Amino acid sequence: KQEVTQIPAALSVPEGENLVLNCSFTDSAIYNLQWFRQDPGKGLTSLLLIQSSQREQTSGRLNASLDKSSGRSTLYIAASQPGDSATYLCAVRRRDTGGFKTIFGAGTRLFVKA
């Protein structure tokens, strides 16, 4: 059974700092992995999607890496800003009978201090 763990559960950093959020999964037979951002009381916004054959994806100040063999993904945020404060969730997708199954981690709550 696939389990997804995100560490740390919460993180507080000063503005301008570079930071890394971690996501680990127990079953390496994944189809892809997707990182999301969630603001309090809101839905999820897709940030980056990495296919199982890819090693990393970049969008602006964000860089996501994937190491399937070790069951890990990291989300790197460069030059953090107060507007980056949110919960960051990773979701692992794998093939299952009838289609694909998505398992989410519990998220990392990020607070960037001005």
Added chain:
Amino acid sequence: EAEVAQSPRYKITEKSQAVAFWCDPISGHATLYWYRQILGQGPELLVQFQDESVVDDSQLPKDRFSAERLKGVDSTLKIQPAELGDSAMYLCASSSIGPGQFYEQYFGPGTRLTVT
């Protein structure tokens, strides 16, 4: 930019009452998902549709929850009767398997349910 629509945004109901949520996915997205998210946790899949067919409802409490997507477009999730433990955010998402899509999921704003 196309978005997933959900209504209502907030719902307060008394336990034992019936409640329904509506979702309209991004046009052309064949796959539709309903998730439940308890505060401080990640979303948990309740039901997944491929067009009008259910492909995964293994985590749906079928004694009180039902979901339908009759024409393969919009969808309704119903709870009857609601219980206190159903208080959560209910999220709808959609995805496409078209070229370059790879089941990337797009989420709606969610419905915050409070059962009193």
